[in-house]
Amino acid sequence: xxxxxxxxxxxxxxxxxxxxxxxxxxxxxxxxxxxxxxxxxxxxxxxxxxxxxxxxxxxxxxxxxxxxxxxxxxxxxxxxxxxxxxxxxxxxxxxxxxxxxxxxxxxxxxxxxxxxxxxxxxxxxxxxxxxxxxxxxxxxxxxxxxxxxxxxxxxxxxxxxxxxxxxxxxxxxxxxxxxxxxxxxxxxxxxxxxxxxxxxxxxxxxxxxxxxxxxxxxxxxxxxxxxxxxxxxxxxxxxxxxxxxxxxxxxxxxxxxxxxxxxxxxxxxxxxxxxxxxxxxxxxxxxxxxxxxxxxxxxxxxxxxxxxxxxxxxxxxxxxxxxxxxxxxxxxxxx
Amino acid sequence: xxxxxxxxxxxxxxxxxxxxxxxxxxxxxxxxxxxxxxxxxxxxxxxxxxxxxxxxxxxxxxxxxxxxxxxxxxxxxxxxxxxxxxxxxxxxxxxxxxxxxxxxxxxxxxxxxxxxxxxxxxxxxxxxxxxxxxxxxxxxxxxxxxxxxxxxxxxxxxxxxxxxxxxxxxxxxxxxxxxxxxxxxxxxxxxxxxxxxxxxxxxxxxxxxxxxxxxxxxxxxxxxxxxxxxxxxxxxxxxxxxxxxxxxxxxxxxxxxxxxxxxxxxxxxxxxxxxxxxxxxxxxxxxxxxxxxxxxxxxxxxxxxxx
Amino acid sequence: xxxxxxxxxxxxxxxxxxxxxxxxxxxxxxxxxxxxxxxxxxxxxxxxxxxxxxxxxxxxxxxxxxxxxxxxxxxxxxxxxxxxxxxxxxxxxxxxxxxxxxxxxxxxxxxxxxxxxxxxxxxxxxxxx
Numbered sequence: 097x098x099x100x101x102x103x104x105x106x107x108x109x110x111x112x113x114x115x116x117x118x119x120x121x122x123x124x125x126x127x128x129x130x131x132x133x134x135x136x137x138x139x140x141x142x143x144x145x146x147x148x149x150x151x152x153x154x155x156x157x158x159x160x161x162x163x164x165x166x167x168x169x170x171x172x173x174x175x176x177x178x179x180x181x182x183x184x185x186x187x188x189x190x191x192x193x194x195x196x197x198x199x200x201x202x203x204x205x206x207x208x209x210x211x212x213x214x215x216x217x218x219x220x221x222x223x224x225x226x227x228x229x230x231x232x233x234x235x236x237x238x239x240x241x242x243x244x245x246x247x248x249x250x251x252x253x254x255x256x257x258x259x260x261x262x263x264x265x266x267x268x269x270x271x272x273x274x275x276x277x278x279x280x281x282x283x284x285x286x287x288x289x290x291x292x293x294x295x296x297x298x299x300x301x302x303x304x305x306x307x308x309x310x311x312x313x314x315x316x317x318x319x320x321x322x323x324x325x326x327x328x329x330x331x332x333x334x335x336x337x338x339x340x341x342x343x344x345x346x347x348x349x350x351x352x353x354x355x356x357x358x359x360x361x362x363x364x365x366x367x368x369x370x371x372x373x374x375x376x377x378x379x380x381x382x383x384x385x386x387x388x389x390x391x392x393x394x395x396x397x398x399x400x401x402x403x404x405x406x407x408x409x410x411x412x413x414x415x416x417x418x419x420x421x422x423x424x425x426x427x428x429x430x431x
Numbered sequence: 432x433x434x435x436x437x438x439x440x441x442x443x444x445x446x447x448x449x450x451x452x453x454x455x456x457x458x459x460x461x462x463x464x465x466x467x468x469x470x471x472x473x474x475x476x477x478x479x480x481x482x483x484x485x486x487x488x489x490x491x492x493x494x495x496x497x498x499x500x501x502x503x504x505x506x507x508x509x510x511x512x513x514x515x516x517x518x519x520x521x522x523x524x525x526x527x528x529x530x531x532x533x534x535x536x537x538x539x540x541x542x543x544x545x546x547x548x549x550x551x552x553x554x555x556x557x558x559x560x561x562x563x564x565x566x567x568x569x570x571x572x573x574x575x576x577x578x579x580x581x582x583x584x585x586x587x588x589x590x591x592x593x594x595x596x597x598x599x600x601x602x603x604x605x606x607x608x609x610x611x612x613x614x615x616x617x618x619x620x621x622x623x624x625x626x627x628x629x630x631x632x633x634x635x636x637x638x639x640x641x642x643x644x645x646x647x648x649x650x651x652x653x654x655x656x657x658x659x660x661x662x663x664x665x666x667x668x669x670x671x672x673x674x675x676x677x678x679x680x681x682x683x684x685x686x687x688x689x690x691x692x693x694x695x696x697x698x699x700x701x702x703x704x705x706x707x708x709x710x711x712x713x714x715x716x717x718x719x720x721x722x723x724x725x726x727x728x729x730x731x732x733x734x735x736x737x738x
Numbered sequence: 739x740x741x742x743x744x745x746x747x748x749x750x751x752x753x754x755x756x757x758x759x760x761x762x763x764x765x766x767x768x769x770x771x772x773x774x775x776x777x778x779x780x781x782x783x784x785x786x787x788x789x790x791x792x793x794x795x796x797x798x799x800x801x802x803x804x805x806x807x808x809x810x811x812x813x814x815x816x817x818x819x820x821x822x823x824x825x826x827x828x829x830x831x832x833x834x835x836x837x838x839x840x841x842x843x844x845x846x847x848x849x850x851x852x853x854x855x856x857x858x859x860x861x862x863x864x865x866x867x
Contacts, residue, residue: 431486466788
C-alpha cells in the first residue's frame with residue numbers, strides 16, 4: 097500500500113543527468129574559495145616581485161671583465177653596481193627557495209583541507225550522496241586544484257627564468273646551474289613538485305581520514321622529498337668520464353661528481369700527500385703509489401636539460417603512482 | 432524479475448569492522464512507498480545499514496539491492512542525512528542550496544528546499560547569507576534535510592534526524608518530512624530512539640539487534656501478531672505460544688506473546704501498542720525473529736523465502 | 739478548517755481518533771455540509787502522523803457517507819450527524835435507572851464503570867451505530 101497522496105512526476109522523469117565537469121569545477125572552486133584566493137595572491141605578489149627583479153637586474157652594467165668580479169678584484173670600479181647585483185641575486189635565491197618550499201605547504205593544505213577535512217567531518221559523504229560518485233568527486237577536485245597550481249607555478253617559473261636571464265648573468269660564474277635550488281626552479285620540475293604535493297596530500301587525507309594527521313604526514317613526506325631529490329638528481333643521467341693526469345680535467349661549468357685517483361685495478365688510492373708542487377712532481381709521487389690516473393665523473397652543462405627532464409619524469413611517475421593508489425583505495429572502500 | 436515496488440532488499444547482508452560484526456546475515460525486504468522506522472539499541476547496526484544502503488561503504492558479505500539496482504547505480508535516487516548532519520561549514524545557507532542545485536541538475540526542487548529551510552513563519556526563517564558554521568543544531572538539521580529533500584529522491588535515508596531537536600521543532604520537521612514524502616511517494620527509512628513519535632509516523636518497522644534483523648514488517652501486522660495477556664496461570668500454560676516477555680503480576684503473570692492458536696480461558700487478551708512490542712523485544716534480545724510476509728526476501732521465482 | 743489533535747497514548751488507533759473528531763465536529767455543528775476538510779498533506783504536516791492513517795480515516799468517513807472526495811478539489815462534508823432518534827424517552831429511562839442504582843448503593847464511579855462495560859459490549863470497537 098503506497099502512501100502517495102499525489103504522485104506527480106516520479107523520480108527520473110525530467111531526464112536528470114550527472115553534473116557536468118564545468119559545474120563540478122565551479123562547485124569545487126566555491127568550496128575552496130579561501131585557498132584559491134590565497135594562491136592567486138601569492139602568485140601575483142611573487143610574480144610582480146620577479147618583474148621588478150628583472151628590471152633591477154637588467155640595469156646592472158658591469159664596468160670591467162667578468163673575471164674581476166670573482167676572485168681578487170681588478171680595480172676600484174667594481175663596487176659601483178655591487179649593491180644592485182647583490183639585491184638581484186639575493187632575492188632571486190629567495191624566490192627559488194620559495195618555489196621549492198611552497199609545495200610543502202600545498203601538500204599540507206591538500207591533506208588537511210582538500211580531502212582530510214571532508215573525510216573527518218563527513219562532508220565527503222554529503223557530496224557522494226548528492227549524486228557525485230566518490231571517484232568523480234576526488235578526480236574533479238584534483239584536476240581543478242592541479243590545474244590552478246600548475247598554471248600558477250608555471251607562470252612563476254617562466255618569470256623566474258626571465259628575471260635571471262639578464263645581461264650580466266650571461267656566462268657569469270654566478271650563474272651556477274648545479275645549485276639545486278636554481279636548477280629545480282628553472283624548469284618543469286617546480287610545477288611537477290606542486291602536482292606531487294597535491295597528490296600526496298590528497299592521498300594522505302583519504303587514507304588517514306583526519307585533517308591534522310594528514311597535514312603532518314603530507315607536510316613531512318613532502319619535505320623529505322624536496323630534501324632528498326637533490327641527492328638523486330646526479331644519478332638520473334649517465335655521467336661523462338675522463339681518465340688522465342689532469343686533476344681538474346672537467347670542462348668549465350661542469351658538475352663534477354667525483355675525482356678519484358685509481359690504480360691499475362681500478363681501485364681508488366689516496367693522493368692527499370701528493371697534491372703540492374709542480375705537475376711533474378705530483379706525477380712522480382702518484383706513480384710511486386701505483387696510481388694509473390685520475391678519473392673524473394661529471395655532467396657537462398649540456399646535461400642540464402636531460403637531467404631536468406629526467407627529474408620531472410621521476411616526480412610525475414611518483415605522482416601517478418600515488419594517484420593510482422588513491423583511486424584504488426576509494427574503489428576498495430566505496431561501491 | 433523487475434522490482435519497482437521494492438525499495439531495499441538485503442540477502443545475508445554483513446559488514447565487519449576489524450573483528451566486530453556490525454551487521455550479520457541480515458535479510459529483509461522494504462517495499463517502496465513506506466515510512467519505515469529503523470529501531471534498535473545502540474550498536475545494533477542501524478547506522479551501518481543506512482551507510483551501506485546509501486552507497487557509502489561496501490558490504491563485507493551478502494547482497495544489497497536498492498531500488499532494484501546497486502546502491503552505486505541508484506546514487507541519484509537516494510538521499511542520505513548522517514547523524515551529525517554534516518554540512519560544509521564555510522558555505523552560506525544559500526550557497527549550500529546552490530550546491531544541491533548544481534550537483535543534481537534536472538531534478539532539483541529549489542522551492543521545496545527553501546520551504547524547509549525557512550520553516551513556516553517569518554520567525555523561523557533562516558538568513559540565507561548566514562554561514563553554516565554559525566547555525567544552531569536545529570537550523571543545521573533543517574538545511575541538511577532541505578538538501579536531501581530538494582533532490583526529490585525515491586529513497587530517503589535518515590540517521591536520527593530529529594533526535595537533537597526541541598519538541599516543537601521535532602514535531603514541525605516530522606510533519607514537513609512526512610508531507611513531502613507522501614506527496615512524491617518517497618520511501619523513508621528513519622532510525623530513531625524516540626519510539627513514541629515513530630509509532631505514529633511510521634507504517635513499517637525494522638528492528639535490529641546485535642547486527643541481526645529481529646522484526647520486520649508493516650507496523651499493523653506486527654502488532655496484530657502479538658497479544659498482551661494477563662492471567663492467573665503460570666509459565667507452563669503459555670508454553671505452546673511464543674513468549675517474548677513475561678512478568679509476575681500479583682498472583683499470576685502478564686506476558687507479551689505471539690499466540691500459536693487460541694489462548695486458554697482465564698487469560699485476558701488485548702492487542703499491544705507498537706511501543707509495547709518494540710520495548711519488549713528490545714528488553715529481550717533472544718526472542719525469536721519475526722518477518723512479515725511482505726518483508727521477506729523474494730527468491731528468483733517470486734515466492735517468499737523465510738529468512 | 740478543522741484541527742485534529744492526536745493523543746498517541748490514549749490507546750485508540752490514530753485513524754479512529756481522526757474519524758471520531760470529525761464526527762464530533764459534525765455533531766457540534768462546527769462542520770456543515772459543503773465544508774472542505776483539510777487535505778491529507780495538511781493534516782500530516784500539522785500532526786506528524788503517517789499519511790496512510792489519514793487516508794484510512796477519510797476513506798472510513800466516506801464509507802459512512804459523511805464525506806465525499808471530489809477529484810482535484812478535495813474532501814467535502816456531505817451530511818450532518820444530527821441525532822435521528824428522539825432521545826427524550828431514552829434519557830428519562832436512563833435517569834430512572836441511575837436513581838435505582840444509587841439507591842442500591844452504587845457510587846458514581848461504579849455506575850460509570852458499568853456504563854462503559856455495557857457500551858463496550860453494545861458498540862464493539864470501531865462501530866458507532
